[in-house]
Amino acid sequence: MQYEKSYQIMHMEKPVATVSLAGKAEIINEKFMPYDLYLEEDYSDNDIDIRINNLNNFYHWCASRVLSLDRKYAKEILNSIGAVQAVTDRDRAEIALSYHCVSLTDVFWVKKGREHISFSQINLYDNTLGNAFVEISLRGRQMTVTNQELAAPDLSTKGCFPKAWIRDDKGFRLLKDGGEDAVRRELLASEICQCFDVPQVRYQETEFEGEKVTESSLITSKEYSMVSKFAFDVYACNHDLDTVSICKKIDPVTYYGMNILDYLTGNTDRHPENWGFLIDNRTNTYISLYPVMDFNQCFQAYNDLEGANCLTVLPERMSQRQAALEAVRQIGLRQIREMDMGKFRGMEKEAEMFRKRLLELKR
Template identity: 30%
Template sequence: MKNTPLLKIQDNGNCEILDFDRLPFPLRNEKVTFVDFMEWASNRTLSIGRSYAKEILNAMRLPQSNRYAVCKACRGLSLEDSYWIKQNEDDKTWEEVNLFQNPLSLFVTEISLSGRTTHYQLEDSTRRNIHTPELTTLGASAKGWIRKDGSLYLHKVGKYEIPADEILSALGIPHIHYEISQKEEIDSYLSEERKQWIEGVGEVIVNSGLFTSESRSMVTFEEFKMFCEIYGLNAYQEAARIDRPSYLKMQIADYILNNNDRHEQNWGFFMDNASGKITGYCPLFDHDHAFVNYDNVMSQTTEEPVLLYEAAAEAQREIKLDLSGLTDMKRPQLLTEEQWTKVLERAGKLERV
């Protein structure tokens, strides 16, 4: 973490723990193995199913099937936390390589958002010094990080982030704020053809500010669950114990939004980097697959297989969240009348619980 060694991996595969309390949660095992380390490193990199993943990897001459090799090539650097992989011959410091402070390889950002790769001829030295968060930014949609006025913003295709933001604001549920990206920003990384395609399918480019930092990391529920399994703990019960009101509000939010994409990497907790301890829930994020047009969506955040409505109804009985803010707001511009009617119907159903 930063300049502090946490785990030393020998050439023979033996692992020596140097700072147990600040290890990544999936590696907080007294008998951590090289296989454990490889799995953690591999899980840090983008999935081949992400939009333009092949174009990104091809441009960097990186393998498409060996995620561990991809992670080593970019030092495992991410904007979700302050961990990285430093090999013996690497003389760089955290201050020289981290993504929070240093310039990003913007040509990779352009590829990740538009798929354009043809006019780049990369020198070998560029490939040896990959400096981009795009290789460790998870999710399936086209997205890319851009620095503006000293702050980092994630741009992505996802119009439903905007109405989800408005609805969660009206309900007072903590979440990540999204805005529609400005034309001058979009023009810097999208071709006219790509912009026309996005407009033709009724989508928009949106952006949100980075919510982690050099002092505060995100621990996904997937990582937290792996930690709990090591010690025989029930991850769902432990997640609710950390902050039960936030856990219950997430159930209500997902039902109101009819969100079918709250998978284990799409929610989680903040960790204090100095202590390695969880400090609370991350604000809710990633709602570009909300407002699905079918009912009876299953919850992905409960131990038992229940519907979003069942999880939300149980939560509402306990915390009695005030839902009146929805009746006072106008229909979000990016929702159809039918979608907005469904939102109000779901809210009304919860109010009658």
């Protein structure tokens, strides 16, 4: 393969695959391939369909490492790094490729053919991030960012609420805005969740420019990565596996605990990119689910005991109440302390529904 006309997909310092601009793929280390990237080697050397699929899959994977364009302030962020208003996978892939597709969710990245650059030079865990990009992400301000590495961590953060990673002497912290109501919902839901012995990301209140935002810590590192359920489904489909069955087998406490917490907090936003697997980077194998996170759309569908449809049991259909009751049967309620009901101040209806739902599970 002509490496000067190709991209090389890397796992830290390890090459795992190469894709030429003509769509020809070479799998170098299949064990360390990204879970959500499927490439096929063209042994006939002229199978157009295989090559087109390889290019489409590659560009889609790169594009998935850029923020969604419905994200608030997305256009401002793209303008600030001199990028186009990307719509297609190819356009979005070019943005991610401009900073080597680095991310704070895993240790994969991309380099051109024989480009002389290493993971140690560009990875976001070791190399300095500038706080300049925080203002763009949280407030939508225009500014010129000359170092494209500054943009990378924010562009690879999923979700529709304004957010940004910052790094200080305490390590990485994620700041999330979205308005006073969203911030309060996330803080209150996190208080509820901390009353239960389930692995979870904890959210605290902090300020940015005098306004309240939530703050949480980074759970990934050079040792551990995240793979969303959505991404893992690609791997499962290509290996004849059932994702939900694997969740129940390797980490029943987090899986069932997630359904309990989502029911108690009325979280209707547990879509397939909002939960998933923790990966051991030494072997690129899944070892557990990652801690339950993202609670800023809680207390929705919170007017009755049944709740919304549970999204984590699909394709099976089950309400959040049914899923939570099943979870309690499997792992118990796992409550470790009582909730301070004073935290519900000004949200009396939500407080009453929380009491009813908790009592339903205790029965």
